[in-house]
């Protein structure tokens with residue numbers, strides 16, 4: 030059984046990423062990119078599905094770990110009966126090669142160590158042919174080769190590569206695992222100590238550029254680094270999470286592949302990066318978006334691969350039992366074929382924000398935006414699958430319609446503020462028509478609450494975003510009523526469910542954890558409504574759920590006290606950054622909204 034989700038830490042090179050367990054085992058790694066087949070898939074099965082263990086053989090008394098400040102370099106320290114040993118793990122960022130670097134450092138005593146390398150390409154299904162080539166161990170199968178370099182002797186045993194060695198205080202023993210296509214020449218060795226130095230300097234330089242200097246700077250810094258690590262450097266695409274099929278319900282079927290770029294998630298993420306001053310990432314993402322969205326607006330997908338590929342066929346891997354037997358394990362994502370209205374609003378909002386914070390205006394972007402709006406004009410009235418990507422029948426989701434309003438609202442502001450050209454009068458009429466429709470069809474006057482979808486009495490935590498996008502101020506009585514209803518019906522032990530899965534709206538068996546981004550959104554609403562102390566208390570509670578290295582998954586099981594769902598998740602870390610920002614500025618500024626229902630200042634002002 031793999032470790033509890035919160036016992037993993039992330040290392041990455043902005044092309045792909047690995048999960049390193051507290052026990053020293055890398056249980057998840059896809060190469061050469063985030064969505065490639067995994068060569069270590071023990072996370073979704075057993076060690077025999079691939080992993081790389083590097084840990085003391087001696088009895089472990091305690092383990093503690095941390096990231097080196099401002100970096101993605103992980104240090105795991107094991108205290109054993111024989112002494113203390115530290116493992117330094119990282120993936121040097123490079124466009125030319127893919128390496129996982131592990132340095133074993135003796136801290137005190139003489140500690141006996143064990144390395145166990147089990148390479149299984151294609152998600153644990155292919156045993157490679159392993160050759161000893163002197164100072165290098167070569168593992169090849171089809172298109173893939175992994176090369177292990179280390180000074181300690183390695184031997185084969187039961188289809189595993191094993192090393193046992195001892196490390197004494199002050200000694201450093203490097204291990205490097207390099208990936209290359211098997212048909213290409215060996216790229217040669219790198220100096221591990223030098224690679225570590227360069228990697229550390231690179232991450233520190235990047236972190237040092239953050240403009241956030243509020244109360245929660247450590248938590249925000251770790252979230253920003255995590256978001257950066259989920260960015261695919263060659264294209265600027267940002268993935269939702271580096272894993273597939275970590276279950277939203279233990280033993281359940283809510284298991285999805287998140288190793289793709291959702292317009293929604295990437296847009297939220299980008300807002301967080303932009304507001305912390307990371308304009309380069311914003312520019313790269315805008316270019317990624319323009320390439321991905323190029324073509325007919327009606328063909329816009331809600332998610333793409335990191336390079337913008339569209340066919341993400343959903344398959345199940347029946348040889349993998351799944352994390353804690355939560356089957357099926359899925360790769361690909363059928364949501365790519367869904368119609369989700371909200372993404373139009375999210376894209377328009379981000380591009381508007383990009384202009385507002387001074388990113389150079391791009392005429393090609395505006396051309397695509399106008400085409401998207403043209404499509405939206407004749408499609409906003411249709412039912413859709415909504416923000417939660419339900420797999421049941423389409424509905425008129427209130428949040429989707431609100432986001433259609435956002436799309437026209439931001440386009441109008443782009444014309445008014447930046448002098449861009451468009452049929453602004455027609456857009457104004459549409460904006461007003463959508464607003465009026467939402468306030469009648471999406472609002473239940475009897476219970477004084479907005480509802481999940483037109484005609485339904487159910488609630489939905491996506492409604493908490495209404496003030497953030499500027500549709501209505503947080504202190505509007507209808508919004509106060511909605512927050513109160515959500516607190517009554519969707520809050521479990523202080524944290525927020527995204528909706529009631531018992532209604533079968535998503536056509537899946539009921540039951541999942543509380544949704545962490547929605548819990549941050551509740552804290553935002555509290556802050557915007559003048560309930561700042563409650564908002565802060567909820568934010569602190571959420572921060573306390575982070576694991577020992579500051580990472581969060583998508584969901585949380587309040588009864589079992591463990592994380593659920595893919596990990597670490599960009600949407601959650603983005604929500605954390607946004608809430609920290611909101612709570613870091615003076616109350617007056619946070620709640621200030623224009624009469625025309627502008628976004629709250631806190632959500633638009635770069636710090």
Ligand SMILES: OC[C@H]1O[C@H](O[C@H]2O[C@H](CO)[C@@H](O)[C@H](O)[C@H]2O)[C@H](O)[C@@H](O)[C@@H]1O
Pocket residue numbers: 269285286287291293294362363364416417418419420535600
């Ligand atoms: O709950 C069903 C859906 O779950 C996934 O979607 C969720 O993750 C997305 C990526 O973070 C997010 O954008 C969406 O709002 C979430 O509901 C899954 O990817 C879908 O295939 C699935 O239908």
